[in-house]
Amino acid sequence: xxxSQGRIDxxxxxxxxxAMRVDGMLRQLITxxxxxxxxxxxxxxxxxxAIDNAVNGSSGFVCRIQQLRERLDKVLSPAxxxxxxxxxxxxxxxxxxxxxxxxxxxxxxCERVAELRIRLEDVDx
Numbered sequence: 001x002x003x004s005q006g007r008i009d010x011x012x013x014x015x016x017x018x019a020m021r022v023d024g025m026l027r028q029l030i031t032x033x034x035x036x037x038x039x040x041x042x043x044x045x046x047x048x049x050a051i052d053n054a055v056n057g058s059s060g061f062v063c064r065i066q067q068l069r070e071r072l073d074k075v076l077s078p079a080x081x082x083x084x085x086x087x088x089x090x091x092x093x094x095x096x097x098x099x100x101x102x103x104x105x106x107x108x109x110c111e112r113v114a115e116l117r118i119r120l121e122d123v124d125x
Contacts, residue, residue, distance in 0.1 A: 037123065045120050052113045061106050069099055 055061050076092055
């Protein structure tokens with residue numbers, strides 16, 4: 001009985017060592033054969049980061065659109081006091097519409113950049 005238990009313990013120890021050895025070899029193979037990003041892929045990743053900064057950064061398009069919207073609201077507030085629409089009001093409403101369209105486009109661009117960033121992060125792993 002003790003002899004059988006000793007053999008079982010030896011087999012377990014041997015299996016554990018073999019598993020650790022196989023894990024080490026697998027890690028070596030993965031690091032050796034796993035391809036890195038190509039220079040083109042790295043350049044593309046940098047370009048996506050630059051676009052993201054241009055859109056979402058402190059001086060990006062989203063911030064600029066918000067500033068323009070605030071300025072437009074200040075300009076529109078006195079014009080709303082009058083009873084009839086002036087030519088300036090009509091122009092301003094057109095500008096608001098165009099800003100809304102630009103805002104939608106920027107939001108779509110932000111979503112696309114975020115998707116690309118997620119995909120790039122998956123590639124980096």
